[in-house]
Amino acid sequence: MWTGDRIPPRYRMDALRPSRASPSSERGELPAAVVLPKSTAEVSAAVRVAGRLRRPVVAWGGGTGLMGGARPTSDSIVLDLRGMRRVRTVDRASCTATAEAGIVLEDLDRAMRRHGMLLGHDPWSRPRATLGGAIATNGLGYSGYLRGSMGDQVLGLEAVLADGTVLRARAVPRSTTGLDLKRLFVGTEGTLGIVTAATVRGFPVPEREELHAFHLPTFARGLAALCRMYDEGLAPLVMDFQEEFEVPGGPWPIERGPPTVYLGFSGPREVVAASWRVARRTLRGAGARARPDREAREFWRTRHDIIYRMDEVAPGVTGADLFLKDVVFDYVHVALPRSRVLEFRRGALRILRGYGVFPSGFGVWTQPELVALEMMRPIRGDRARAKAEVGAAIDEVLRRAQDLGGSMEYVHGVGVKLVHLMGRELGAGLDVFRRVKRGLDPGGRLNPGKLGL
Ligand SMILES: Cc1cc2nc3c(=O)[nH]c(=O)nc-3n(C[C@H](O)[C@H](O)[C@H](O)COP(=O)(O)OP(=O)(O)OC[C@H]3O[C@@H](n4cnc5c(N)ncnc54)[C@H](O)[C@@H]3O)c2cc1C
Incomplete structure (x- = not known):
């Protein structure tokens, strides 16, 4: 864990940089602490401690997010997931791979290619962005039309909730057993839970x-x-x-x-x-x-x-x-x-x-x-x-x-940059979203201020 002067300045801001038109600070804020968990149990413990200390928790992947979704406030604890980068299993027969959330997309792709498959999510930022960050922003890559967004490729997922509970959604191609719980963590920028691992669909390397x-x-x-x-x-x-x-x-x-x-x-x-x-x-x-x-x-x-x-x-x-x-x-x-x-x-x-x-x-x-x-x-x-x-x-x-009947953003999320337009975008949906947030995170600890929550 790093605190005070030992915190590297890169944690002040993600890829929402000073050259952008955002009114948010050009210097960002250094968080109170940066924790580098090595396991799901450590993420759960860190979230529980942050809850007791009444501190916000900000998940950090590659820090390549373009909307300020990973920007911390000075009182927050950043959880840098990049210490959790193991590939747990590759199942060639089922065309799936299960990996920890902090793995860099390119490394996951490389591991899958050793088994004749590839990762279907191929954004410009593939050499730096992580699996957890891509899920949390529901990113889109070059082959997004053919293979879907990052969220479309997630079959199952493991996440830590605001009270430290570990939730596991089964890795299956389809299920009609009520709410599709894994979708709660797709595109919600770490506001409803911290993704610790996911099973993704693989695609056979084409001829x-x-x-x-x-x-x-x-x-x-x-x-x-x-x-x-x-x-x-x-x-x-x-x-x-x-x-x-x-x-x-x-x-x-x-x-x-x-x-x-x-x-x-x-x-x-x-x-x-x-x-x-x-x-x-x-x-x-x-x-x-x-x-x-x-x-x-x-x-x-x-x-x-x-x-x-x-x-x-x-x-x-x-x-x-x-x-x-x-x-x-x-x-x-x-x-x-x-x-x-x-x-x-x-x-x-x-x-x-x-x-x-x-x-x-x-x-x-x-x-x-x-x-x-x-x-x-x-x-x-x-x-x-x-x-x-x-x-x-x-x-x-x-x-x-x-x-014109469109959506203001289809790939990079909302972060802090587009918060002011969320009411216009979602209408009554923003209140529904806020109620879901209150239900799962009543203390408002997980990445507060992002996505209009
Ligand atoms: C030059 C450039 C090109 C880009 N091109 C693309 C592109 O082609 N397609 C695309 O989709 N995006 C692109 N992006 C944006 C960015 O790479 C994606 O949004 C990426 O998915 C972010 O991943 P990350 O690991 O860097 O996440 P971060 O920036 O670290 O975090 C992004 C958000 O996810 C949350 N988060 C991170 N990890 C977790 C976790 N484990 N659990 C819960 N929440 C988490 C953070 O709190 C934050 O809200 C580009 C960015 C740059 C700088």
């Missing part, structure tokens, strides 16, 4: 994975072609369709060019070949032009590199903090009815420009309804003003998504 890149003449034509493909029953392994916009004074050069889609299929050779025949026919109809294969290979090979920018280059300072020091850089990830994506695009770009914020990228990821919008605003002296402008623009964009 073939084939990726290609294409330029499309316009975003609208590309989107329509992709929608047709999904309607025809194609299930891509990867789909990343993005257009970029020039940002004057940005920290890296972005060239306005035609929208690009990276598309991939996996499975037996014959299935991949047939999928590509249908996909190519549809893309040709939309005026797509194939890019050299090395572009798709490079995209796939480097897909996790960005997470290394979150590594510390000095105590409490990441490479991204230095790289983005003169700019506010932020993003939204909204889910929309497919029919409203283009309307959202028009409105969101207009809103950003109205606030003097530059859109840098707009796209859909894994499926046509899941939209990402990236933006920047050079600071040019007045940091607080730049952040306030980007923050106000984001809020208006998110409200717009909600008004």
Whole structure:
């Protein structure tokens, strides 16, 4: 256990860094203590002690969460789960693996591959994020359409409740025995319990994975072609369709060019070949032009590199903090009815420009309804003003998504960053959520303040 000056500064904040538009403190707060449990029994004991001391408990995985979900307050006890990283069992015949929550996703994937399976959850942050963190945020990875979100892949789970009770939900593909208890811990950011282990579905390593890149003449034509493909029953392994916009004074050069889609299929050779025949026919109809294969290979090979920018280059300072020091850089990830994506695009770009914020990228990821919008605003002296402008623009964009029948966030959770919009998002559901929280954690000890709880 670390207390006082021995607590490393990295525990002040997760990946909700100073370059983002959040009004939360740029320095974060050092917790009162950091505990590194080695077993479920130790997690249970730590939670009981925290209860007696009336201290908040914040679960910490890889610290890669983008919404401040793992940010501690100065009175809290952080439980860093990374000491719990054993693979308990791999069952090749059932295509499952059971591991402790603190295992890094890439290490779990590696262990499963030794048995001819892979982990279906493959986020950009795979080399640093943990199984428990991915479950607690219900993350989505590159192959999320084909293999589901992290939560979809959880068959069974073990969690410690606020009173120290250890709850075990059976690892079965389906059960109709009342409330699906494991779902209580999926996407709830450590507010209802601490996940200590989980059994996940494995996927046999496919015979073939084939990726290609294409330029499309316009975003609208590309989107329509992709929608047709999904309607025809194609299930891509990867789909990343993005257009970029020039940002004057940005920290890296972005060239306005035609929208690009990276598309991939996996499975037996014959299935991949047939999928590509249908996909190519549809893309040709939309005026797509194939890019050299090395572009798709490079995209796939480097897909996790960005997470290394979150590594510390000095105590409490990441490479991204230095790289983005003169700019506010932020993003939204909204889910929309497919029919409203283009309307959202028009409105969101207009809103950003109205606030003097530059859109840098707009796209859909894994499926046509899941939209990402990236933006920047050079600071040019007045940091607080730049952040306030980007923050106000984001809020208006998110409200717009909600008004169009969408959800303000489909991948990174709420943390502290989106708390103020939770009432609008859930309506009466927020009160139901709070009642569940009071029932399971009457003292409000588990990660208070997150998710609007
Ligand atoms: C560059 C970059 C790219 C990213 N790309 C993706 C992406 O492609 N897809 C995606 O889904 N996410 C992505 N993320 C976000 C982040 O990696 C995910 O949210 C990830 O699932 C968080 O895992 P973690 O172990 O780092 O959790 P942390 O950041 O440590 O915690 C996240 C939340 O989960 C809670 N928590 C952690 N462990 C437990 C536990 N054992 N039990 C209960 N609660 C727990 C924490 O209290 C916190 O609320 C990205 C982040 C970065 C910085």
